[in-house]
Amino acid sequence: MRDVVEIGKGKSARRGFELSEVSLVPSRRTRDVDDVSTAWQLDAYQFGIPCVAHPSDATMSPESAIELSRQGGLGVLNAEGLWCRYEDPTPVLAELAGLSDDAATARLQEVYAEPIKPSLITERVKQMRDAGATVSVRVSPQHTIALSPVVLDAGVDVLVIQGTLVSAEHVSTGDEPLNLKEFIADLDLPVVVGGCTNYTTALHLMRTGAAGVIVGVGADLWSTTGDVLGISVPMASAIADAAAARRDYLDETGGRYVHLIADGDIESSGDIAKAVACGADAVMLGGVLAEAAEAPAGGAWWHSAASHPKLPRGMYRPAEEDRDAVSMETLLHGPSHEPYGNHNLFGGLRRSMAKCGYSNLKEFQKVELTVS
Amino acid sequence: MRDVVEIGKGKSARRGFELSEVSLVPSRRTRDVDDVSTAWQLDAYQFGIPCVAHPSDATMSPESAIELSRQGGLGVLNAEGLWCRYEDPTPVLAELAGLSDDAATARLQEVYAEPIKPSLITERVKQMRDAGATVSVRVSPQHTIALSPVVLDAGVDVLVIQGTLVSAEHVSTGDEPLNLKEFIADLDLPVVVGGCTNYTTALHLMRTGAAGVIVGVGADLWSTTGDVLGISVPMASAIADAAAARRDYLDETGGRYVHLIADGDIESSGDIAKAVACGADAVMLGGVLAEAAEAPAGGAWWHSAASHPKLPRGMYRPAEEDRDAVSMETLLHGPSHEPYGNHNLFGGLRRSMAKCGYSNLKEFQKVELTVS
Amino acid sequence: MRDVVEIGKGKSARRGFELSEVSLVPSRRTRDVDDVSTAWQLDAYQFGIPCVAHPSDATMSPESAIELSRQGGLGVLNAEGLWCRYEDPTPVLAELAGLSDDAATARLQEVYAEPIKPSLITERVKQMRDAGATVSVRVSPQHTIALSPVVLDAGVDVLVIQGTLVSAEHVSTGDEPLNLKEFIADLDLPVVVGGCTNYTTALHLMRTGAAGVIVGVGADLWSTTGDVLGISVPMASAIADAAAARRDYLDETGGRYVHLIADGDIESSGDIAKAVACGADAVMLGGVLAEAAEAPAGGAWWHSAASHPKLPRGMYRPAEEDRDAVSMETLLHGPSHEPYGNHNLFGGLRRSMAKCGYSNLKEFQKVELTVS
Amino acid sequence: MRDVVEIGKGKSARRGFELSEVSLVPSRRTRDVDDVSTAWQLDAYQFGIPCVAHPSDATMSPESAIELSRQGGLGVLNAEGLWCRYEDPTPVLAELAGLSDDAATARLQEVYAEPIKPSLITERVKQMRDAGATVSVRVSPQHTIALSPVVLDAGVDVLVIQGTLVSAEHVSTGDEPLNLKEFIADLDLPVVVGGCTNYTTALHLMRTGAAGVIVGVGADLWSTTGDVLGISVPMASAIADAAAARRDYLDETGGRYVHLIADGDIESSGDIAKAVACGADAVMLGGVLAEAAEAPAGGAWWHSAASHPKLPRGMYRPAEEDRDAVSMETLLHGPSHEPYGNHNLFGGLRRSMAKCGYSNLKEFQKVELTVS
Secondary structure, eight states: OOOEEEEETTEEEEEOOOGGGEEEEOOSEEEOGGGOOOOEEETTEEESSOEEEOOOTTTOOHHHHHHHHHTTSBOOEETTSGGGTOSSOHHHHHHHTTOOHHHHHHHHHHHTTSOOOHHHHHHHHHHHHHTTOOOEEEEOTTTHHHHHHHHHHHTOSEEEEEOSSOOSEEEOSSSOOOOHHHHHHTOSSOEEEEEEOSHHHHHHHHTTTOSEEEESOOOOTTBOHHHHHSOOOOHHHHHHHHHHHHHHHHHHHTSOOOEEEEOSSOOSHHHHHHHHHHTOSEEEEOTTGGGSTTOTTTTOBOOGGGGOSSSOOBOOBOOOTTOOOOOHHHHHHOOOOOSSSSSSHHHHHHHHHHHHTOOSHHHHTTOEEEEO | OOOEEEEETTEEEEEOOOGGGEEEEOOSEEEOGGGOOOOEEETTEEESSOEEEOOOTTTOOHHHHHHHHHTTSBOOEETTSGGGTOSSOHHHHHHHTTOOHHHHHHHHHHHTTSOOOHHHHHHHHHHHHHTTOOOEEEEOGGGHHHHHHHHHHHTOSEEEEEOSSOOSEEEOSSSOOOOHHHHHHTOSSOEEEEEEOSHHHHHHHHTTTOSEEEESOOOOTTBOHHHHHSOOOOHHHHHHHHHHHHHHHHHHHTSOOOEEEEOSSOOSHHHHHHHHHHTOSEEEEOTTGGGSTTOTTTTOBOOGGGGOSSSOOBOOBOOOTTOOOOOHHHHHHOOOOOSSSSSSHHHHHHHHHHHHTOOSHHHHTTOEEEEO | OOOEEEEETTEEEEEOOOGGGEEEEOOSEEEOGGGOOOOEEETTEEESSOEEEOOOTTTOOHHHHHHHHHTTSBOOEETTSGGGTOSSOHHHHHHHTTOOHHHHHHHHHHHTTSOOOHHHHHHHHHHHHHTTOOOEEEEOGGGHHHHHHHHHHHTOSEEEEEOSSOOSEEEOSSSOOOOHHHHHHTOSSOEEEEEEOSHHHHHHHHTTTOSEEEESOOOOTTBOHHHHHSOOOOHHHHHHHHHHHHHHHHHHHTSOOOEEEEOSSOOSHHHHHHHHHHTOSEEEEOTTGGGSTTOTTTTOBOOGGGGOSSSOOBOOBOOOTTOOOOOHHHHHHOOOOOSSSSSSHHHHHHHHHHHHTOOSHHHHTTOEEEEO | OOOEEEEETTEEEEEOOOGGGEEEEOOSEEEOGGGOOOOEEETTEEESSOEEEOOOTTTOOHHHHHHHHHTTSBOOEETTSGGGTOSSOHHHHHHHTTOOHHHHHHHHHHHTTSOOOHHHHHHHHHHHHHTTOOOEEEEOGGGHHHHHHHHHHHTOSEEEEEOSSOOSEEEOSSSOOOOHHHHHHTOSSOEEEEEEOSHHHHHHHHTTTOSEEEESOOOOTTBOHHHHHSOOOOHHHHHHHHHHHHHHHHHHHTSOOOEEEEOSSOOSHHHHHHHHHHTOSEEEEOTTGGGSTTOTTTTOBOOGGGGOSSSOOBOOBOOOTTOOOOOHHHHHHOOOOOSSSSSSHHHHHHHHHHHHTOOSHHHHTTOEEEEO
């Protein structure tokens, strides 16, 4: 039953499936939409919807993170983003909102050359705390040791350590690398780490003590990780494999449940439903969330990796012309006046669960799939 | 032989096939076209062609339902459509015939906000009865309890209970849900129910006592059910699975034959032939029938779900510009002056059966298939 | 190893492969191009290239059939085409050469409504005989009984009985159908029959005593047989299956070799090589041959079925604008100044054989394949 | 596990995979980019990057070969190209840089009709030697006997014998064919031969004593070998099969390691990573290298086979309009200001290795793959 194919004599590969290749198969029951719950809980924090923001400057400002918190999701501010590099990043964001495709990469590289200012991290966190939001900040593995004291002192609720690919075992002949397990053991707040792409890495990340593991590299239509690194993640398979690691880790620890947050190829309510069906506990929204009226870059979208100084790995997506952006509330909870599944994202998830006959997210992970 | 693939460790999926992926394999015989019959019978009602209208305002008015009956098929008027919401829906339909893509969804939502008028249902049914048509009306599962007394009193021949997805076991903590089995047992007319997408749901729907089960969710190029709900139905597999349920139910009841009506991805005579080859007894025609000269919306097409007030799930297809629409007779029986298989739909089916060597629909369900 | 998939419970289908899905795998040898032979022999007739014309008015006039014979192939005039309906078809062909897409189908239907004139068949055959060509004429199975006396009296060398799909067992409740086996037994010239699409039909056609069997329905990009009838032929599989029938028939008759002529999806020298690799002895060229300077319709192309009076099954392909047509000689033997494999068709075949290490067609049928 | 499918009864084919179908799966480790080595060694020659130039006039002049050597790769000048046909090919190259698509093939055929001048080979080699480059020259198998004395006398370091498809066993009834094994045995410099497409041919080429074997036929988007010859090479499978031949030859010789150079479908750093992952020791760069500022044809690109006098097998790619070409250094080593993986090619490889957790090329050949 395992789909392993021979590429050539002695070289095999596992067949991987994209979310776009799978489809839900309704059970023999249906349910009322109003009987369905999309609630999610990470450590002590409760959320009405299983929605985490991809920590990008195109999705998250302190204000939009606060608004996402109000709408039931988890906002994540990038501690290495523009809000923590510039005292007032709004002129920069205004410029980035209107770049032309040609010049975009070079300009992103320049803008992100500005150094990170720890004091700004403190300030941004305070703003979010004061507004009553569940506060989450992202740092990269490379900068975790340097930035985490500032971040933790500022008082975050959830720490996100995220790079394109993070392993529990970083090998370096130079500086002492971050030991995730020791680092997390010393903290008393929940940590989310990732991304990762397979069973083994997911399991090892779970063993670091993380409360959540990010599955996927955040790839979407504008990502070029596949072209640049040869690494494309078939998300349906990656999520399902990580879910198996979650089960095995649950067994080996006698009951520690690590949450999986799917990050990649999620553009519609149907994609959210499929990600949960494959085993995700929550989803990370990037480009689709960048289209909210509250998003800081006016509808434009780029990956963090798109600004890498030597090896950029993402395209700049300009905002739609003459766009009539909907509020984050409409984007997440509707009503929608578009038939494409990009508005009323969690109303769509709820209806999908109802039509398939499931009443909560954990049950919905058992829905059957078909591939085509 | 069963095509089950592993999405990830511990999560499998069945391979599903679209009608577009299968093709008929002629047998070693050929037949004269004139020796082939496309006759179909549902309960006491006989039809020259296995054609049921998708109950949409873009296909069915009382007049077009009457004409379809004359041409040998079964027209189905939507009791929750515009003809039962507006005394004179023709100005509304004239407007809907010419919407621009951008504004279409919002306008559909507005137009369908008008309440249903039970008296209009009675009036429309009377008009169809008086014309001598086999009268069929569609209600949604949600409104079946409320509307069916009116519908039945008005005197329909075949009742169609249709939603995107209907199960025999709707769970609700609020109102007492429709118990299909009890409801149907109390009636003395044939009931068609659906859609459904798999063996189990089809079997359970058969056990409600339905005379016919609709397979599929009516999806076509303009449907966005996949994007919004994550549910895409591979029609060839869905039909074949439901046909297996039909066989098993035939055995368990010692001879009760439930008819399968395929609803989705049927745009050409070749698609009709393939649907029958997979096991369908009849097909539901939506967008292709909306192009007939008699169709009420001037060639425009939209799904019922496209007007959902909060979560629309279908695109509006405008009519072709400068269209030179053919009559329903030509559409169904030819002659065709187009090579695309969209006119002379049942002449095409007949010729396909002849070339493959089969003389009636039931035999034709045995034709071999190839996939590519 | 057999690729049978389950479409749904109890309904299976065989996986079929297109020529475009297969590719040749060179052997460990290479050869000089000059050492390679593309010679082919059907009954007593020898040909320098395994090339048969698709008997269409867009490819074959008496003159172009004569030219094809000169170039080493077999021209086949359609006894039911325009040359046998009109005393002088050149004005009609000139008009057909310049149709617009919209009006094309209706105009083809009108033009082919003109009755067939037996005396013209006699005249056209005489013209080809007098020029020293190997003379071949095509009749449809429906008209074989009526037309064959005229055709045979006129003195053809090879009779081609061709319909979209021909079986050895045509069932009719009306007229006495053509009994191919008895018909062929009474003749003393080689007969080619087809098309067919699978092992069983091919084997039964071989048992009629045919010298050659046509595999495929002549489908190409302009064919709509799949849309209209639901029948699409995966040519690589169809040819390979018919080749198996050829082997089995060879065994059952103790040595009667029936030639397979592949008709469908052959647009380039690479396609010719692949058809032979799958087991074809020769190929039928349609649309690609219609582009020769000598072709009667100025580069336009249509299938016979495109003019069906009630159910047309093919699109009209207009000639390329400002075309600079090459001669049939260049088309078949080069030199080519285009890199697309559509000129120097049999020079391309020869080079393919040389690069793969084979010296004649029969050996080349053994070349290995890969699918992608 | 072997993916063999039945095309038709009695005719099977192996499933082949393209580089675009595979993706790398990171291991559970990550590494610092600075700890990763991309060093490669062929015989006594050491290279910083596993990069060999496709010996085309669009990539290699003596100057650009020298520059590639400086940048750590191996330049290969075509002894049968324009630099060895024209005393001063720069006006010809300037013209070729600006051809229009229509006229390109015919003009290439004319330009390459100019005879090869052995004295120019000597001159070009001297120029490269004098500049201190590792000197490599390509001859075709057909001209190896005639040209190799000149080439060897001129003093090359690495001889490349390359044709579209080269076998160790060329059969000819005319001239005595090149016996590669004897020819190589008489030389005391490393020889690279190819291309080849499968295990058997690769193994036989290894047995000729070659230091390196080229896998693939150099096909890319502009190649038409598939259309003309029916031969398309699924590169991932071809490389993996040749790697198996390398292992088997290593065993049969008790330790002779033959290097595999992948030639085809390599357009980005991700493709390079995948080629190594499948088993390549180095890659041949064609069209992507032709875009360097130093490339002789101003960014235009064509295959050698595109100029074949009778059967051209490649399209001419014009240079991008208004191009702002980057230097070969930037192309190979960055920094890149494009997100597409076409600049900083070997920086991308290095980062891919680091993210996947490998520190040198030989280890990286073991990285896991997924197919989609």
